[in-house]
Amino acid sequence: MFSYAIGVDLGGTNLRIAAVDEGGKLLSKIVLGTNVKLGRERVIDDLCSAIEAMTGEMRGKFQGIARLCGIGVGVPGLIDIESGRLVESPNLPGWSDYDVKGEIEERLGTAVILENDANLAALGEQWVGAGRNAESMCMYTLGTGVGGGLILEGKLWRGWNGMAGELGHCNVVPDGHPCNCGSHGCLEQYASATAMVRMAREAIASGAATELRSLAGNSEQEFNSRVVYECAMKGDMVAKSVFERVGQALGLAIGNMVNAMNLPEFVIGGGASSAWDAFAPALFDELRRCSYIYADTTAKDGTGIAGRKRTTVVVRALLGGDGGLYGAARLPILRHAEKGK
């Protein structure tokens, strides 16, 4: 007999559902579109039907030998952990103050665990991804915004009321670009995919000579962070300077975290982290400059300083878009294990 969990990653674009066993092995996965335009009730209906289809599939495949130990659901946005309400979600318009947990539980007739998607991505990476050898780690997810998650000694750090890990809103530029959160100069305004495009457009508007100018006339879908990245890798100085800014902002944010927490590992994931080659050099320069703890625990080539085993590691995520799915499945497995003690 083995246990498995269902993990759900409810994003603004995709709805992904997976069955994962207690050892972290993926048993089944489906990806559906999120019909945000059809309303939240419809999205929750789709989500619940997909969960039921997957538990049915598992019953058929592993009759008598597998047991479902729980369901974890990741959503983008701020969650009130006690009530299970989604307080606010920029990627799910119209979902503010919505009882996501209650709605799912009512339809399925069973308990689910709700958690912020970036927290779950961190938990997934720590379980079977880039952080699998680290007990504690911090993750930055670079997407439309910048999410974050903190795993301390194997456990997700939720904070006082479940809103910890909002690392995208740490300040990297005093009085900088206005942020959706109401503040100015947040990391999200310098290291998200959205910010990469904005900074490219700002450079074009300032009259800089760049290849980007001819590309920027394309539609919003076509002029994206990938295009800016490809331009930078071809040697365009203006595109390169955009990623220097990204790296500098990330280095500053991570350096502050290294100084505060002295964690062994920092993982950078999310779609826009695929621009790693363009922003990493500036990131490590800034990190070394602003964190003497980082500089003192890492050699120039990224390895540990001779004689000192405790190295601070900053790496790319390994699980791609699946990190949040693994994390969503990990939560009920952890809770189940705790109950069994």
Ligand SMILES: [Zn+2]
């Ligand atoms: Zn902010």
